[in-house]
Amino acid sequence: MSAKDLLIQLFGLPKGEIIFQDYSCALKGLISKYGRVFVAENHICFYANLAGSKTNLVIKLDDISKLESKNKSDIDITLKDGRIFCFNGFHDKDQVYNLMNALISGQPLSNQQTIQTTTDSARDDDSQIENAEVEIQFLQAGASMDQEMCKFTFSFNLDKFFEFFFADDALVYSIADHRQSEKDTDIQLSKWTPMEDNPAMFQREMKNVIKLTGVPFKDKSRMHKLFTYKKEADKIIYTCTTHTLDVPYGNCFQAEEKWEVSSLEDNKCLLKIFASVVFTKSTMMKGTIMSKTMSGLKEDYEKWINNVKIKLEAMAKSQKSQASNINHEFEDSKKLDDNILNKIMQTNQSQQQKLNTSQSQFYQGRKSELLYLLSIFLLIIIMLIQIGILNKQSQKLENLEQLVLQLQQR
Template sequence: MSAKELLIQLFALPKGEIIFHDYSCALKSLISKYGRIFLSENHICFYANLAGSKINLVLKINDILKIESKNKNDIEIIMNNNKQYCFSSFQDKDHVLNFMNALLQGQPLSNLNDSTVFNETSNNEQSQIDNAEVEIQFLKSESSTNQEICKFTFSFSLDKFFDFFIADNASLYSIYDHRQNEKDTDMNLTKWTVNEDSQDMYLREMKHVMKLTGVPFKDKTRMHKLFTYKKDEQKIIYTCTTHTLDVPYGNCFQAEEKWEITPLEDNKCILRVFVSVIFTKSTIMKNTIINRTMIGFKEDYEKWINNVKIKLENQAKQSKSSTISYSIHDFEDSIKLDNQNIFNKILKTSNSNLETQKEQSGLISVALQKEAYFILLITIMIIIMLIQITMMNKQTAKIEQLEQLLIQRQNKFELFNDQL
């Protein structure tokens, strides 16, 4: 059975009904019910699974009086019989509101940029329906120790859960991401370190400032959290001890959360959340503190799981997109790699030739230097010889002059002797 046929059977829609789009959201009531809303040509349908109790809500377009934005986050559908349904936690509320009003007013859907028809060729429809299968169980606040307030089933392994939510660099949705979404300030989260008292346990701390509602004369408070975890192949135990520093009676108690994550069949895992309120001092406000703390945790985990589902859906869309473009990127990368290899070969050859030329030019320059030195030496020797020859010629001329002078004096002496 195709996903379209499954939805038609699930909501008892007429055969041939066109389902245009679906969105993650929550049906607001005393306890918000998280699921998916489906927009078809004649119906608006909502599906959720709360603690194993499935909810199928089908609203006919013709029975709807108006659809309007109730506040920043909510969409309210008012029926002709004045019955009202309020939906919240949309990723893009304005887009969904415009789409609903277009259906109500019979406008052409081609004007909407994101109006993709829900048909049998969609590969991720079934997974989107499965993502709505999140069990949330809320218990009454009868005790202050180890209340299991909710549980969630995820379609991935225990190790994946750790990488997504708990690791230092949590890849999907960390506690830092969650507090940042809640507009907390002055956040400081340390890295996991080994507990000195227990080598299989890890510790880290977080400090932040959180906004408050319903507390007289206080609009924010400093928070201090201590986290621990133990992990093996069978389960993960993750705890958080919270001290609320600036609220009335804040020095009388601390809140403790414990996550127990265990594997299921088919590569799935289940998260059970337990909450305790531990009192360090006696106070007459004990019951009030417990009730308000439990309500606060339930509201916070509703926001947490909704944000997690949005992250998972975005990841699935990105994975599908990357799969489609994988071969193109792979081909481009191979071309780049080949071009790089060719370039490296050319560069290597050029460097080799350059080194050879340098070596050859070096040999030539050495030979030229030797030849120049030899010529210079010969030139100097010739110059010295010429100087010596010149000096010898000058000396010979002087000797000849002396000989002539001696001959002249000798002749004069002989003439003088003859006269005597």
């Protein structure tokens, strides 16, 4: 099956549809999707498959109401139903726009466009099949990541690893920190968001500009990275797909990385990094591209781990210093508390002595008062007793007088 037949089958196009050209680009959205746009006789098609997230978009030319070329990199396609699709990241945006505009408006293609189409059609079948097989296998099955680049053991658990390096607000060394250490510019890193077709997996993207060395007439290049991660009970799978947009043959390949972080005993974790270069187009420079890309990735991992070690050591020293300061502050506070306590105890003793003296004087005064009151009370009791005795004697006399009177009457 030829490349043309594979693409017609992939997009569901009518047999005999002419596919004039394809371009590397991105479909803008909350998370941009980097893939390829195919400009055909009656359709504009886009396909992306990054880390298992597939996008297959087919637009009929008859459904397009407006085609706009915006700023330096965007091409907007507005459909009759109101939907708008924005593409950017083209190597030559004007060339893409002119081809699309000519097909939509029914204008004849330019000589250059006709030559490109004829040249593409004149390729031998083996070359076309090789291109399509590489690209289709990648789109359907993903990249092969069987080359282990390096592995590191960390003395903290899986959750700490994520908080230190992968989280949006990474505590130790984020991907943005690493790119800044490499003097990259225009760094734009989005937040993690759940993937629409797999909510258990999260994704984010980063755009930045890197410095180039050893590339003729180029000293910098735009870079686009798409990250994903998925947490499991004892493992985190983190992937990165990288497109280097402005290097020679940059539209022919992409770098694929997988970071596998596993839990170990003793509250530790192990990081293994796998990498590969995936070719979306056939090129004679395949060996050179693969060699330079893999060596560049290895060098980048070495820089990353060295910077991580420096950050972790600085963090450990800071924590020890803080602990030492806390101990000193505690000792100083303890001494101060002891001095204050001694002063308080001395003051309390003095106050207690004064209180004891005052209480002694008070008790002596109260004792005299009580004795005086007690003597008065006793006198009152004696008087009451005497009064009672007198009353009894008086009663007896009255009774005796009454008895005498009764005897006299008789």
